[in-house]
Amino acid sequence: MLNRHFTNSQKTVKTKVPRFVKYSEFEVQALAYWRLKAVFHDNVRGEYKVKRREEGKFGARLDIVIFDNQGKMALVIEVKKSDKGYKETQGIRYAELTGCPYMYIRGIEQADNAVELVTKKLEYNVESLLC
Numbered sequence: 328m329l330n331r332h333f334t335n336s337q338k339t340v341k342t343k344v345p346r347f348v349k350y351s352e353f354e355v356q357a358l359a360y361w362r363l364k365a366v367f368h369d370n371v372r373g374e375y376k377v378k379r380r381e382e383g384k385f386g387a388r389l390d391i392v393i394f395d396n397q398g399k400m401a402l403v404i405e406v407k408k409s410d411k412g413y414k415e416t417q418g419i420r421y422a423e424l425t426g427c428p429y430m431y432i433r434g435i436e437q438a439d440n441a442v443e444l445v446t447k448k449l450e451y452n453v454e455s456l457l458c
Contacts, residue, residue: 405418405429406432410437411433
């Protein structure tokens with residue numbers, strides 16, 4: 328179960344969210360974004376729009392993007408509300424569009440562990456920092 332803390336006036340109330348709750352894609356993306364933003368700060372952007380390189384026209388709206396310290400895209404993250412299904416079509420399209428590696432965060436559990444998943448992905452793909 329995921330623990331959540333809510334402030335009620337002067338006291339903090341700890342609640343547990345039952346696992347049978349179906350989360351929306353927005354909720355999964357919001358949790359992943361919040362976790363990543365806490366660690367990577369301004370290097371994380373949500374709902375980031377990219378243009379096609381050739382035409383300069385709208386290409387895609389990426390769920391989450393992590394930038395390196397030089398301001399270049401290091402990793403594209405596609406978020407799905409469920410851990411069911413393993414199609415990678417969108418991620419492949421985004422990699423072709425941006426020239427950067429991609430990864431998926433599928434479901435609330437992975438969103439809760441987004442920092443660890445991204446850290447592993449970037450450790451093994453050092454070249455991703457050079458995009």
